[in-house]
Amino acid sequence: MKKKFFELIMLIGLLFTALPFSQASAATNNTKATDTSLAKIQKKGVLVLGTSPDYAPYEFQTTKNGKSVDVGMDISIAKQIAKDLGVKLKIKNMDFDSLLVALQTGKVDMVMAGMNPTPSRRKSVTFSNVYYKGGQDIVINKKDAKLYTSKKSFEGKTVGAQTGTMQYNMAKKQIANVTVKGFDKGADLILALQTNKIDGIVMEKPSAEAYGKNNPQLSLVNGHFNLSSDETSSAIAFQKGATSLAGAVNKSLAKIQKKDLINKVYLKEAGSHMETNTVNTSMFHYWKYFAKGIGYTLLISAFSVFFGFILGTILAFMRLSRNKIFKAVATAYIEFVRGTPLMVQIMFVYFGIGLIINLPALTSGIIAVSLNSGAYVAEVIRGGINSVDKGQTEAARSLGLSKSGTMRYVILPQAIKNIWPALGNEFISLIKESSIVSIIGVTDLIYQLKIVQSDTYRGVAPIVVAMLLYFIVTFGLSKLLAYFEGRMKHAN
Template identity: 40%
Template sequence: MIAIIAVAGLGKVAFAEGDTASKKTIILGTSADFPPYEFHKIIQGKDEIVGFDVQIAKQIAADMNANLVIKDISFDSLLPALDSGRVDFIISGMNPTPERKKSIDFSDIYYDGKQSIMVRAEDKNKYKTMDTLKGAKIGVQKSSLQEEIGQTIEGANLTSLDKISDILIQLQTKRIDAAIMEEPVAKASLTDNTAIAKAVPVTDINGYAVGVKKGNPELLDQINKTVARLTKENKVQEYVDEASSLVNGQQKKLDTFSFFWKYKTYYAAGIKYTLLLSVLGVIFGFVIGLFIALLRMNRIAVLRWVGMAYIEVLRGTPMLLQLFIIHYGLAISLGINFTALESGIITLSINSSAYLAEIFRAGIQGVDRGQMEAARSLGMTHTQSFKTIILPQAIKSVLPAIGNEFITIIKESSIVSFIGVADLMFQTQVVRGLTFAALNPLIIAGIIYFILTFGLSKLLGLLERKLRTSDIH
């Protein structure tokens, strides 16, 4: 499990001497579903990201005389964020393995944590040694030390997932037999139906350290000073105890409606971003798609080939891959740093434009050629004929397909949660991590998505009927 602190230019920009008013901003990025390291908690009516790693991050920021801003990012996206220069150092459950040391530098160890095996309560005595796990179905967090440990277990069938909450659901629903977790995480996640087995994973690497991108010794030096101070003052264990006490009492069973009402602010914020992404994605996709459709039908072979290549590449590659290339690839290779929201809008727009281009092409080619000839015979130019006669009819005929693309974008916009955009799916995952509820957050998200898409479908139906009526009259 990784949390990230991003410091834009920290270590490269010096503070003015004696200037404490104008502080540098330090951005902490984390996948906050990892209690007691980092997790969401409602405190005095407000959602906050807390945990002992967050406390350590605050101390690092304080020692740097910097303001700390926390951003919750999908676990899989944390390391790319470091590589692309969007973040400057990593903290939280990062074990300094030899393989990782080839890619990044590590600070001194700030916490020694043990590994454990979580099982269902009825299986507690079944797994007494690591040998009893041979051939078992084991859940681990993706790209973690636990995944490496699982790979060493003979015949083990690993299920690697991003979030601890997903691993717990796999355990509860009997899709896996056991899960490998850090001991503090396992203790924080215990319920009446789960237990920590007697089997203890064997590993030489238990300590956690702060990871820093290579080539930043000044920042690493500063972090080591903070780690040394906290270790000397025995502050880290104090933070662990405080965070563990905050975890207690998070689980509370509610019916679906009560659950929604309690966490409605999360869903409302998610709906706002989902609609924003979808609307802008379709608008920009409409404009780009129409342009690409014209290239696709152009008489000039080179332009026609460009249009075809654009469509085939975007339709032939996953949208998630396109998102990562735009958000991280451009930053790494060209230094173009879009915000997460900008990257999401761009990805949805260009992906949608490839499909809309083919929809427009079909609509334009579906208009009878005689209409163009009739318009030209009346003295209209080719451009005037296309704009006033052909295009309106084409759009009218493909309106249902355009509506379907809009509905598809609403659902596919959920991929932006991987880079930290707080859309509906992202907020659903936040609520799952906050409550440890397996089903209710997903049911509510599903209902909301259905309401959005069903409502849009009905509005498009009304528009189609209105256009048909105008044709009759």
């Protein structure tokens, strides 16, 4: 039995890992055979752009008419490209290190995020022509301006860079004995710098200048890095082999460059938006961001609690069943889910299953969190049922109750009372753990926190607001659960 159990776990694991790669391989082979990337976009009438809006002046967010909108140089270029193609532009926001995965799995049609077309990236995606050339700077605290004058000053120090970027690898290779810490968002890097967790930030020159201009506590150092043309350039990424789409986009880029729209229009517009963001950086001014974030957090949590409880109940009964197949399947599922991180599960549902069914980010987040919660709820329910004395079952059966009737009227009511505190803890934990859905672009509270940090150039204040909101929600829920627990005890 143990051998079959482990074989089942291995089979499930292989299916989880092999499915995305097999689907991606098939997609790649199809692309090589016939490139219809441009035709498909023109047929559906929508060009989907993937970006990470925390990298001013390339892409960031601002408030227009009370709504959060994506702006920046890259966004302006993307709008012109969509216009030239005769289609609408749809923007999907997510973490930078998820963008190429989203591209390869068909979640987005192209990626713009100040991305450098490095040789390693060219192996997996197709790039457009270069549309902008910048440089690389190191952002430091102004009080340390005398300590750091070039990249050599950081030998033996700790620097930060955005995870998955060329800057991260460049710092490791070109600064001796340096420790490089990766962060998902630019705002996290600035916060780490200002709280002395790192000594400097390796950042693309335009973004470094944007932070320096809008934050008087920061200063810039020219790192004098040894850079190839790819490492000072930005290009648009497409699926590997999407040459027809890349060709059409290159025509738009040529028109933009001929008119010098980037320098004459797009960068000036981005600067204007950045100035607007810093006019009022109070947290109250951004209350709609936090309200939207807490709304999505509660929505995800409510659905996940509901579906997770149903799934957990089914799994608990399967594991308690005398049917060996049901028991083995439930055990394998529970052990596998509890043995893998929630973040990986969310990415698998969104990117892996998304190869077969194109699920929206919100739906993917709810499904992943529900599936994860179900495994933990199952063990709580199973433990509660096992905690009821076996004599209760024998007494009920001797009085003529059926097996199902005994479970329904005798065992479960007592089990629920026993497990209520544990279930409450699981539901409260779920609210906090749901914050990880922000990695796929779900606009929950953590996602909005990052946006406010990026827009206001303030690191700590948005965190404090988010902490208070989480506390209010979880404290309120704990009091509600305690009320019902008291009612149960009173009913005894």
